[in-house]
Amino acid sequence: MEALLNIENLEVSFHTRQGVARAVCGVSYDIGQGEVLGVVGESGSGKSVTALSVLRLVPYPGRITGGRIHYDGRDLLAIPEKQMRKVRGDRISMIFQEPMISLNPAFTIENQLTEALHSHRKMSQKEARERATEMLAMVEIPDPAKRIKDYPHHLSGGMRQRVMIAEALLLDPDVLLADEPTTALDVTVQASVLDLMHRLNQRIGTAIMLITHNLAVVAESAQRVVVMYCGRVVEQGPVREIFEEAAHPYTQGLLKSIPKPDGKGKLVEMAGIVPSLFDLPQGCLFNPRCPQSRPECVQSPPPWREVRPGHHALCWLNA
Amino acid sequence: MSVQAILKVEDLTKHFALGRSMLSSGDVIKAVDGVSFSLMQGETLSLVGESGCGKSTIGRLVLRLIPPTRGAVFYQDQDIGQLPPERMRKLRSEMQIIFQDPWSSLNPRMTVKEIIGEGLRRETGLSSSERKKRILRMMETVGLRPEHYDRHPHEFSGGQRQRLGIARALIMRPKLVVADEPLSALDVSVQAQVVNLLARLKRDLGLSYLFISHDLAVVEHISDRIAVMYLGKLMELASKHQLFSQPRHPYTQALFSAAPTTEVGREKKRILLSGDVPSPLNPPSGCRLHTRCPQAQEDCRRLEPEFKLLSPGHWVACHHPLAS
Numbered sequence: 001m002e003a004l005l006n007i008e009n010l011e012v013s014f015h016t017r018q019g020v021a022r023a024v025c026g027v028s029y030d031i032g033q034g035e036v037l038g039v040v041g042e043s044g045s046g047k048s049v050t051a052l053s054v055l056r057l058v059p060y061p062g063r064i065t066g067g068r069i070h071y072d073g074r075d076l077l078a079i080p081e082k083q084m085r086k087v088r089g090d091r092i093s094m095i096f097q098e099p100m101i102s103l104n105p106a107f108t109i110e111n112q113l114t115e116a117l118h119s120h121r122k123m124s125q126k127e128a129r130e131r132a133t134e135m136l137a138m139v140e141i142p143d144p145a146k147r148i149k150d151y152p153h154h155l156s157g158g159m160r161q162r163v164m165i166a167e168a169l170l171l172d173p174d175v176l177l178a179d180e181p182t183t184a185l186d187v188t189v190q191a192s193v194l195d196l197m198h199r200l201n202q203r204i205g206t207a208i209m210l211i212t213h214n215l216a217v218v219a220e221s222a223q224r225v226v227v228m229y230c231g232r233v234v235e236q237g238p239v240r241e242i243f244e245e246a247a248h249p250y251t252q253g254l255l256k257s258i259p260k261p262d263g264k265g266k267l268v269e270m271a272g273i274v275p276s277l278f279d280l281p282q283g284c285l286f287n288p289r290c291p292q293s294r295p296e297c298v299q300s301p302p303p304w305r306e307v308r309p310g311h312h313a314l315c316w317l318n319a
Numbered sequence: 320m321s322v323q324a325i326l327k328v329e330d331l332t333k334h335f336a337l338g339r340s341m342l343s344s345g346d347v348i349k350a351v352d353g354v355s356f357s358l359m360q361g362e363t364l365s366l367v368g369e370s371g372c373g374k375s376t377i378g379r380l381v382l383r384l385i386p387p388t389r390g391a392v393f394y395q396d397q398d399i400g401q402l403p404p405e406r407m408r409k410l411r412s413e414m415q416i417i418f419q420d421p422w423s424s425l426n427p428r429m430t431v432k433e434i435i436g437e438g439l440r441r442e443t444g445l446s447s448s449e450r451k452k453r454i455l456r457m458m459e460t461v462g463l464r465p466e467h468y469d470r471h472p473h474e475f476s477g478g479q480r481q482r483l484g485i486a487r488a489l490i491m492r493p494k495l496v497v498a499d500e501p502l503s504a505l506d507v508s509v510q511a512q513v514v515n516l517l518a519r520l521k522r523d524l525g526l527s528y529l530f531i532s533h534d535l536a537v538v539e540h541i542s543d544r545i546a547v548m549y550l551g552k553l554m555e556l557a558s559k560h561q562l563f564s565q566p567r568h569p570y571t572q573a574l575f576s577a578a579p580t581t582e583v584g585r586e587k588k589r590i591l592l593s594g595d596v597p598s599p600l601n602p603p604s605g606c607r608l609h610t611r612c613p614q615a616q617e618d619c620r621r622l623e624p625e626f627k628l629l630s631p632g633h634w635v636a637c638h639h640p641l642a643s
Contacts, residue, residue, distance in 0.1 A: 042506040124425065142594075156595040186369035188592050191577035195591065213507060216536075216579035220587075240583045257511035258581060259540035266518070267511040267540065273476045274506065289508075 003030035004071070004207055005054065005092070005175055011066035012049050013056055014277075021277035023049045023062065025231040029257060031175065033079055036198075037166030038222030038239065040215055041256075046231040047211045051177045053077075054086050056199045085199055090120045093168040095161070097180035103152040109136070113167055120171055135166040139196060158189035165197065168207065176221075179211045194221055219243050227251050230275065230285045247313040248270040249290045284316065292317060323395075324357040325495055325527045326381065331355065331390035333376050337600070345538040348599050350376045352551040353390070355626070363521065363528040365538045367574070368548035371599055374531045377548075378497045379528060382414050383407070386566040394495070405592070407643070412438065415488035419500035421480030432468050436485060438491045453490065460523075461486045461516060478509035482516070489520065499531045516542060535578045539563060544632075547571045549600055550607040553626055566638040567629055569614045606638065614639050 012024035024046040031037045036140045041047045044132060052058050053075065054069055064218070069076040075129065091237055097104045104112060113135065114128035123131065129148070136144035139162040152160060161181060168176055168313040178197070182190040201208055210221055227235040227250065235248040246252045256268035272289040275281055281288050287297040294316060329343040333351040351373040358364045366374040379385050380393055383399055391398050394414065400408060418424035425434055436454045439445060445453075455465055461482040468587060470479055477640065481501060488496060498517065502510045521528060532538050538545060539559060546556040547570065555568040566572045573590040580587075597603055603610045609619040618638055626636040 042508060082511075158595045186596065187535070188369060188573060188577045191579075191589060192591055195589070214579070215507070216581050217582050219581045220579045243581055243583045254507055255581065257508055259511075259514070259536045263589060266515050269511045269515055270508040272508060275479060 002033055003034045004035075006030040006070040006207075007050065007054070007067070008300055009067040010050060010053055010069070012046070012053055012062055014062045018071065018206065019278050021232050023277060024053065027067075027228070027231070027233050029233060029236060031207050031209055032200065033174075034207055035224065036201055036208045036210060036222045038218030039209060039228065040213065040218050041228035042213055043275065044230070044274060045228040047228050048179050050228075051094065051179055051209060051211055054177060054233075055092060056081075056084055056095060057088075061067065066252050075127055081277045086120070089116055089168075089173075090171045092175045092177065093171070093173045093182050094177040094179065095164045097183050099247075103160060105152050107151070108148070109150055109155075109163055110154070113148070113163075113170060116167070118172055131170065132166075134278045135170055138169075138200070139163070139166045141166070150211070158185055158193060161185060162196070165193075165200070166173040169200065169204070172204065173206060174205045175209065177209045177211070181210070182217065183212065183214070190217075196205060197221070199302045203236075215243075227254075230280060232285065232314060234286065234315070237308070240255045241308065241311050244262070245308075247307040247318060248286075248315050249292050249317070251313075253289075256306055284314075291316050294301060300308075308316070322359045322361070324393075325360045325362075325395060326358040326397075326529070327393040328357070328377070328381065329355050329393070330393050331377065331380055331392065332388045333373070333385065334388045346600050349474055349551050349602060350599060351380065351387075352602075354548075354551065354553050356546055356556060357392075358529055359526055359543075361521075361525060362377050362543045363530055363541055363596060365530040365542040365545045366548060367532060367535065367538055367545060369533065369574075369596055371550070371596060372548040373551040373599075374548050375499050376560065377487050378416065378529060378531050380501045381413075382416055382497055384416075394550060407471055408441075412491040413493050414497070415491055415493040416497045416499060417481075417484050417488050417501045420504050421477055422504070423478060424484060427472055430469050430471055431463070434472070435486045435490055436519070438487070447510045457490045460489070460520070462512075466556070475607070476509070478512055481505060481513055485513075485516065485520070489524065492524075495524065495527050495531045497531070500533070500536060501521045501530075502532070503534065510537070515540065535575060536580075543558075547574065550597065550602050552607055553633050553634070553636060555633075555637075556626075559629075565643050567633065567635045567643060568637050569612050570608050572641060573613075606636075613643075616638055 008028050010024050010027045014021040014023050027050055039047045053064050058064055064077060113132035117123045117128040117131055133144045133148055136148060141162055146283060182193050185193060205290050212218060222239050225239050226233055229250050235251050247254060253270040259267060259269055270289060283299050284297040284302045287293045296316050302314050304312055304314050306312050307318055331351055331354045335348040335350055337346045338346055366377060368374050381388050391400055432454055435457055436450060439450055463482055502513055530541060542559045544558050545562050547554045549570050555571045566575060573592045575589045594611055595611060605621050606619040606624050609615040624636045624638045626634055627638060629635050
């Protein structure tokens with residue numbers, strides 16, 4: 001598959017009073033044309049910050065301090081802000097976890113949806129309204145011509161997330177960055193939103209970067225998976241291999257700690273907690289929690305190795 | 320010897336009046352509407368359902384943190400609504416709650432010893448050294464170290480804070496613990512630690528849990544029986560095995576089929592419910608699910624189904640239950 005977007009050696013640091021936190025540290029991965037890529041990790045793993053870096057929207061006091069993001073023959077980190085504005089929302093768009101706070105409560109759905117069409121496409125109000133209504137129908141909002149006059153508070157959580165998806169797809173982007181898009185939703189609504197994203201991906205071929213802490217969501221939706229821990233990619237591979245033959249002890253631990261339907265007795269616990277970014281361990285960042293830790297894991301950072309074709313892990317095992 | 324019910328809930332109902340102000344006579348949210356069940360000694364009964372179904376409200380009603388609009392809660396055969404305040408205060412130590420959010424449920428100005436030991440202040444006649452001993456023993460039980468004794472909540476991770484919340488509940492030596500989404504604020508790798516801790520404490524201390532959660536994987540792991548709620552009503556109640564192998568209510572079936580699993584590539588028959596959960600302000604007539612139910616028929620719109628026993632231990636509220 002040809003890479004559509006390629007992140008290379010990305011470095012993002014947060015400069016705080018406590019010190020410098022390297023939230024993203026040498027992260028590289030790519031996403032192919034029309035692909036659904038799952039990015040999983042726990043809080044603080046750097047998965048969201050990586051996505052925000054793609055759009056150059058890392059919040060203060062964060063700063064992108066290194067790396068390249070190749071897209072459409074350019075390095076997004078090097079182009080002027082004016083060109084970047086054309087990429088944002090138009091070629092690459094993003095949806096967030098909280099549909100409750102991502103929509104402006106003071107504007108109708110129509111106002112919010114047509115704004116992008118005015119500024120990026122110079123459409124007239126009538127054309128823009130038609131296009132927006134069409135998009136609402138596509139994300140399966142019943143009675144879109146009426147709903148478009150509503151304010152966000154008129155809509156339920158699931159409907160708001162559909163509006164967000166409609167807004168993100170208005171300009172027919174190549175890549176949709178979806179940051180925990182179903183985390184705030186109930187499980188039955190989550191199922192229908194994931195189902196919708198899957199069908200849109202099939203139909204319009206938008207590539208989706210699905211960022212989530214929920215491994216099950218990724219297992220059902222993604223083709224490839226990137227696993228992050230403490231600002232680094234620790235494993236990357238095809239979805240089936242990640243879930244059935246995980247190579248990194250962290251991925252294995254995550255999978256074991258999820259209760260299985262037939263599970264009895266004790267769950268397999270992962271020892272310890274995620275370390276603070278201000279106080280990272282020596283060598284492999286996972287070594288204090290790793291059941292298979294060896295002397296070399298404590299001494300020096302692990303290598304990035306290919307375990308099987310297209311499947312890599314950042315680990316001293318299988319060396 | 321038959322197993323005793325530690326908790327019995329009869330026709331429990333809670334309506335919240337909304338905005339009774341100058342402009343309107345006030346709407347009523349029917350958060351919980353005529354719910355009955357019992358929790359056996361030593362049992363874990365889970366309440367599952369989507370947001371707004373009333374499961375957390377039931378947790379609060381059971382502990383009488385809020386009074387019911389109608390119905391009664393019996394703790395060991397005593398109607399706790401009828402107890403004089405002094406008796407009720409004594410009972411409270413036997414009934415404890417663990418909250419969802421370990422960030423907002425702990426006072427940031429209090430130290431660990433104050434948080435865990437606060438309830439012990441009512442136990443007069445406890446010398447300070449005995450008190451300290453009991454707090455330290457509790458800390459050890461939940462996996463906190465002695466050097467944590469004088470620290471403040473902000474010095475702890477989410478998992479450790481949840482252990483603190485558990486210690487605070489258990490130091491009173493309760494018999495009944497209401498756990499209201501105790502895992503949902505925790506990272507995946509820490510959840511398993513807390514699930515195992517809860518299971519061990521139940522065994523060691525002979526606790527009964529009313530476990531409130533929306534995470535079906537955890538619920539299936541931890542429960543003996545499960546009650547499924549939708550818009551303030553019980554839809555189905557059965558043993559974990561009955562419910563997962565043969566759900567009889569269309570809502571249970573849809574809810575379970577909607578939960579994603581980590582099995583890659585397994586063909587799943589997903590039963591999608593149309594639309595979103597209706598507002599509890601104005602729940603649908605008849606069966607509350609009829610607006611979204613794939614099996615809905617004419618009578619579902621008019622008549623409210625009764626919560627009845629379909630087979631031993633298996634309760635369902637549906638006019639057209641799924642075949643077993």
